Amino acid sequence: MQEKKITSFVGELAAALENNTFAKATVGNYKGPEEQLQKVLLRRINTKRGDMLQFVFRYGNRDVAKNFGFADGLLKVVALFNDGFRSARLFTVSADFQLEFRGDKGVVLSRSKPTFSGVPGTGHDRPKDRPIDPDRKFLKLLGISTAEGRVKDKQQAKFRQINRFVTILEDLIIEAGVPEGRPLRIADMGSGKGYLTFALYDHLKNGLGIDVRILGIEERPELVETCGSAAAKCGFEGLSFSAGRIADSDLAAPDVLIALHACDTATDDALYRGITSNCRVIVAAPCCQKELRKELRFPEPLEPLNDYGLLLERETESITDGLRAVLLEHCGYGVRMFEFISPEHTPKNNLITAVLNHPSGNTPAPSKEARAIMRTFGISSQRLESLLSHHTLPDAP
Numbered sequence: 032m033q034e035k036k037i038t039s040f041v042g043e044l045a046a047a048l049e050n051n052t053f054a055k056a057t058v059g060n061y062k063g064p065e066e067q068l069q070k071v072l073l074r075r076i077n078t079k080r081g082d083m084l085q086f087v088f089r090y091g092n093r094d095v096a097k098n099f100g101f102a103d104g105l106l107k108v109v110a111l112f113n114d115g116f117r118s119a120r121l122f123t124v125s126a127d128f129q130l131e132f133r134g135d136k137g138v139v140l141s142r143s144k145p146t147f148s149g150v151p152g153t154g155h156d157r158p159k160d161r162p163i164d165p166d167r168k169f170l171k172l173l174g175i176s177t178a179e180g181r182v183k184d185k186q187q188a189k190f191r192q193i194n195r196f197v198t199i200l201e202d203l204i205i206e207a208g209v210p211e212g213r214p215l216r217i218a219d220m221g222s223g224k225g226y227l228t229f230a231l232y233d234h235l236k237n238g239l240g241i242d243v244r245i246l247g248i249e250e251r252p253e254l255v256e257t258c259g260s261a262a263a264k265c266g267f268e269g270l271s272f273s274a275g276r277i278a279d280s281d282l283a284a285p286d287v288l289i290a291l292h293a294c295d296t297a298t299d300d301a302l303y304r305g306i307t308s309n310c311r312v313i314v315a316a317p318c319c320q321k322e323l324r325k326e327l328r329f330p331e332p333l334e335p336l337n338d339y340g341l342l343l344e345r346e347t348e349s350i351t352d353g354l355r356a357v358l359l360e361h362c363g364y365g366v367r368m369f370e371f372i373s374p375e376h377t378p379k380n381n382l383i384t385a386v387l388n389h390p391s392g393n394t395p396a397p398s399k400e401a402r403a404i405m406r407t408f409g410i411s412s413q414r415l416e417s418l419l420s421h422h423t424l425p426d427a428p
């Protein structure tokens with residue numbers, strides 16, 4: 032019986048690959064012996080050797096990717112269940128499928144309405160790493176593309192960044208899960224000119240068919256005005272912008288919170304809002320990390336390095352973002368940090384991604400790890416640490 036359900040699930044996966052209706056799949060609830068292994072994400076990719084199934088094995092803070100031909104990939108999925116995975120989800124444009132090992136009740140396979148109405152990477156006949164079509168109206172209105180639909184020479188780097196960002200967010204949102212029976216809510220803190228906000232909305236809503244509402248929060252009213260008017264011209268009904276400060280703006284319990292290049296401690300304010308709203312996914316690209324610069328000193332035996340301002344600056348950046356990562360982990364998030372675009376395109380390219388794994392409940396003690404790091408570097412206070420130390424977190428969702 033157990034094997035029959037697994038065979039049916041794998042059969043649905045095979046059919047979706049065959050019919051080109053496959054969107055994504057995840058295999059999770061790992062109970063096997065491999066340390067730190069959490070889940071496996073499956074996506075279809077196009078390689079020189081033809082279409083393949085890519086397995087991304089997620090281990091705590093690192094990923095390992097392996098590609099398989101379709102036939103081998105299907106066998107590998109069966110092997111994952113024998114190796115200790117106890118659940119899986121398959122997203123196709125016809126239906127979603129969920130496979131669950133329920134102890135005495137055996138294995139249950141259920142089917143529900145599809146989350147996706149488009150196939151990722153092919154929704155606009157676009158390659159997977161370039162999901163955004165340069166001819167989209169919003170890109171013209173925001174000055175990224177010409178009226179003919181060509182990316183302007185000066186905007187090539189921005190366009191690359193937009194595509195990369197959207198690809199990363201798509202994966203994170205699927206990993207964390209899309210809510211059932213209501214729209215996915217996303218808050219973009221410090222949305223600026225809205226390039227990334229528009230691209231994310233267009234891709235999720237019009238590329239993948241996900242019911243989504245995105246709210247951009249921005250302190251400069253003229254940018255809110257321009258973005259609001261562009262959203263109306265594009266007919267993007269679920270995309271809105273509001274003038275306000277990150278720390279105190281009105282948010283309707285977002286599922287996903289992003290803060291890209293919100294300067295200095297505005298990133299901490301955004302992370303704090305994300306954590307205290309129990310957001311499933313938080314993504315930040317920090318910049319201008321100045322807060323700790325005055326206090327931070329290299330500890331012994333590195334003290335001679337304190338004579339070099341450049342090193343202190345770089346260390347300030349690392350320690351600031353390191354503390355943010357430690358604090359997010361402390362609040363129950365699985366955190367990764369990587370360069371989301373090559374440094375030749377922008378030096379502000381560190382991305383912190385956080386997916387809520389274990390809600391920490393409503394009384395987290397201050398993080399001992401964060402405080403130890405602060406002591407080591409002579410830091411008396413850091414914005415996110417202070418905010419969290421004085422706050423009671425909401426109940427787990």
Ligand SMILES: C[S@@+](CC[C@H](N)C(=O)[O-])C[C@H]1O[C@@H](n2cnc3c(N)ncnc32)[C@H](O)[C@@H]1O
Binds near residue numbers: 222225278293297
């Ligand atoms: C460097 S821009 C980045 C814009 C956009 N997120 C992007 O990556 O393209 C930062 C934006 O955040 C806004 N901002 C900075 N601090 C803010 C705060 N505390 N509250 C609201 N907006 C803020 C700025 O006005 C600016 O438009």
